[in-house]
Amino acid sequence: MIGSRQPRWRFTLLDNADHPLRRLDGVTGGDVKLQALTRLGGSASLGLDDRGQDIDWMSHRVQAVYDPGIAGVDAWPVMTMLFTSPTMTRQDGLTAYSVDLLPKLAVIDEDATEGRYSLAAGTNIIDEVVALIQSTGENRISATPSDKVLANPQTWDAGESKLTIVNDLLSSAGYWSLWCDGSGLFRVEPYLAPADRPVAYRFEAGAASIHKPGWEREQDLSSVPNRYVVVGQGTDEAPPLIGVALNEDPESPFSFQARGRWITRTETGVEGADQSVFDQLAQRRLRDAMSPVGKLSVVHAPVPLEPNERVAFRTPTWDADATIQNMSYSFAWDTQVTAEWREI
Amino acid sequence: MADYVTLASMTLPDGVYTAIVSVSGDPVSLRAVGVVGVSGTRSARVTFTASGDTDIDVFLTPGGTSTVTALTVIGVPALDEPYDGPPFLDTTAETVSLMVERSVDGGDMWEPVWAGESDTALTDWESLSSGTTWYRATAFSATGTGAAAIVTVEASSGALWLSGGASLARTARLPFNPKVQISAGRARAIQQYEGRPLPVAYAGEALSRTVRVAGSLLDKRTDGAHVAGLTEVAQLPEPVHMYRDPDGRRIYGVLSEVSMPRETFGLWSYEYTLTETGR
Numbered sequence: 323m324i325g326s327r328q329p330r331w332r333f334t335l336l337d338n339a340d341h342p343l344r345r346l347d348g349v350t351g352g353d354v355k356l357q358a359l360t361r362l363g364g365s366a367s368l369g370l371d372d373r374g375q376d377i378d379w380m381s382h383r384v385q386a387v388y389d390p391g392i393a394g395v396d397a398w399p400v401m402t403m404l405f406t407s408p409t410m411t412r413q414d415g416l417t418a419y420s421v422d423l424l425p426k427l428a429v430i431d432e433d434a435t436e437g438r439y440s441l442a443a444g445t446n447i448i449d450e451v452v453a454l455i456q457s458t459g460e461n462r463i464s465a466t467p468s469d470k471v472l473a474n475p476q477t478w479d480a481g482e483s484k485l486t487i488v489n490d491l492l493s494s495a496g497y498w499s500l501w502c503d504g505s506g507l508f509r510v511e512p513y514l515a516p517a518d519r520p521v522a523y524r525f526e527a528g529a530a531s532i533h534k535p536g537w538e539r540e541q542d543l544s545s546v547p548n549r550y551v552v553v554g555q556g557t558d559e560a561p562p563l564i565g566v567a568l569n570e571d572p573e574s575p576f577s578f579q580a581r582g583r584w585i586t587r588t589e590t591g592v593e594g595a596d597q598s599v600f601d602q603l604a605q606r607r608l609r610d611a612m613s614p615v616g617k618l619s620v621v622h623a624p625v626p627l628e629p630n631e632r633v634a635f636r637t638p639t640w641d642a643d644a645t646i647q648n649m650s651y652s653f654a655w656d657t658q659v660t661a662e663w664r665e666i
Numbered sequence: 667m668a669d670y671v672t673l674a675s676m677t678l679p680d681g682v683y684t685a686i687v688s689v690s691g692d693p694v695s696l697r698a699v700g701v702v703g704v705s706g707t708r709s710a711r712v713t714f715t716a717s718g719d720t721d722i723d724v725f726l727t728p729g730g731t732s733t734v735t736a737l738t739v740i741g742v743p744a745l746d747e748p749y750d751g752p753p754f755l756d757t758t759a760e761t762v763s764l765m766v767e768r769s770v771d772g773g774d775m776w777e778p779v780w781a782g783e784s785d786t787a788l789t790d791w792e793s794l795s796s797g798t799t800w801y802r803a804t805a806f807s808a809t810g811t812g813a814a815a816i817v818t819v820e821a822s823s824g825a826l827w828l829s830g831g832a833s834l835a836r837t838a839r840l841p842f843n844p845k846v847q848i849s850a851g852r853a854r855a856i857q858q859y860e861g862r863p864l865p866v867a868y869a870g871e872a873l874s875r876t877v878r879v880a881g882s883l884l885d886k887r888t889d890g891a892h893v894a895g896l897t898e899v900a901q902l903p904e905p906v907h908m909y910r911d912p913d914g915r916r917i918y919g920v921l922s923e924v925s926m927p928r929e930t931f932g933l934w935s936y937e938y939t940l941t942e943t944g945r
Contacts, residue, residue, distance in 0.1 A: 324866075325866070326866055326867040326868065326869070327866070327867075327868050327869070328868075328869045328870070328871070329868060329870070330870070330871050391869075526861075527860040527861030528860075528861040528862070529861070529862060531859040531860045531861045531862050532859055532866075533859060533860055534857075534858065534859060534860065535858065535859070535860040535861075537860075623857065623859070623866075637860060637861075638861075655853060655868075655870040655871065655872070656853075656855040656857075656868045656870060658857065
């Protein structure tokens with residue numbers, strides 16, 4: 323991955339079951355953004371010259387594969403997405419299309435239950451998730467089985483998105499929210515804390531470096547609170563319990579003494595048995611908020627990574643391990659990845 | 667070349683010719699241009715265009731029991747002579763279709779020219795204007811078996827040729843020693859990464875080649891270049907033009923606007939750029 327490259331993109335037209343139909347010719351440009359924290363996991367757009375590709379915009383899909391052109395390194399799929407309605411441009415006798423692409427999670431998101439959706443206590447959660455995905459017509463699923471069952475009955479209103487139901491279930495099982503990898507495979511996997519994830523790639527300055535020398539690190543210190551208020555739920559008879567924690571340590575750069583003003587963060591609707599719980603919770607919240615997460619913005623050569631994977635960043639001026647939040651590619655042959663990472 | 671027998675070689679001036687090869691025997695097989703007979707005497711013909719003085723060679727596949735009795739190039743009576751070469755491959759299958767291909771690199775790469783039913787006359791507008799163009803005609807029987815014969819056409823035009831239009835059949839011959847500049851390359855980039863003293867090289871798959879041509883032409887219609895003819899070629903509606911030169915280059919591409927300033931009485935100059943594309 324560190325040597326010279328003869329990179330290229332390959333686009334394949336797929337049917338609505340992800341079966342390859344033919345190579346998609348005439349792609350003139352576009353970009354894709356893969357995101358860890360958005361509901362659908364990203365977005366993309368594609369520019370196409372009309373070459374009689376015979377695209378069914380309503381059902382066909384497109385897969386973008388990046389080939390780094392390095393001996394012994396296989397190409398890998400970066401995204402598999404659905405077409406939306408294209409914008410047609412006619413100029414000088416030529417027809418071109420500009421089309422936004424939808425992640426495959428939209429298939430699950432845009433399907434909804436017709437009536438109230440209820441699950442009994444004891445329902446196997448992952449089996450139910452797989453069945454829900456399959457009920458939308460999607461069958462390319464990689465699911466890690468689990469014997470976890472629902473502890474209590476659960477119900478969703480009529481018209482609720484199946485993606486919401488799936489993600490609610492996955493959350494209760496301690497799984498990642500549903501996501502789709504570059505090949506278009508739905509992934510149902512147990513959540514791993516960032517510190518427990520294996521390092522997927524080491525970005526290291528020096529002879530094996532593949533990241534640009536210009537990168538940014540941002541840590542929002544100015545909004546770190548020095549007062550934290552947690553508010554419980556009151557009743558007609560009793561006011562809510564309130565816990566307050568203050569940072570009045572003169573040694574702390576965030577304290578009232580150091581800044582000369584209060585910066586308050588409030589959390590409401592907190593459940594707690596008594597005042598001591600609220601006080602401890604406020605102290606814990608204030609302590610957590612005093613360690614704002616650093617964000618790294620790095621541009622690097624394309625490597626086969628997926629959002630949420632862990633990377634190591636080693637430079638003479640900064641070392642960190644981080645998880646991938648966003649990755650943006652253009653469909654130019656010499657594209658570099660603009661990535662945003664969240665430090666662990 | 668060892669698989670074929672040379673029937674004749676000849677040099678021809680500009681013009682359109684038809685070569686006819688006749689064979690006899692029982693059964694008769696003729697593969698000069700892919701027509702296969704089952705009995706009696708059959709002829710096969712191939713039509714070609716000579717640009718400048720053109721040398722042609724006709725080859726046949728050896729083998730079998732049939733014999734070639736005549737090779738005729740219409741308009742060249744001296745070649746209407748009995749053929750006394752070796753017999754060539756026979757077959758009893760009747761030809762139902764033909765495929766004709768072209769090679770401009772000595773047979774390494776073959777381009778499809780035409781495919782259809784047998785017994786047809788073919789005019790090829792994309793042969794080299796200078797150098798040897800090979801034609802391979804493959805005859806297919808109803809059972810799917812095929813047999814091929816190769817004909818070569820030698821051309822030696824000293825002019826540049828700019829072609830366009832349907833089948834690239836509209837041509838402008840550009841003599842008078844024009845200036846030619848060819849620029850060629852591949853998409854390349856470098857990326858600098860942290861801690862590496864030298865950048866990393868990237869090479870794309872996009873190739874670029876442009877031909878810039880500048881020369882002189884006349885304002886009156888002649889056999890060579892003239893303003894009206896070049897204007898007509900420049901304004902053809904088809905997107906692809908073709909450049910051919912005396913060095914045997916043949917480049918397809920998109921033609922720029924052709925600039926034609928007047929130089930002096932009766933003499934004009936011209937300049938254009940052709941950017942290579944797929945055919």
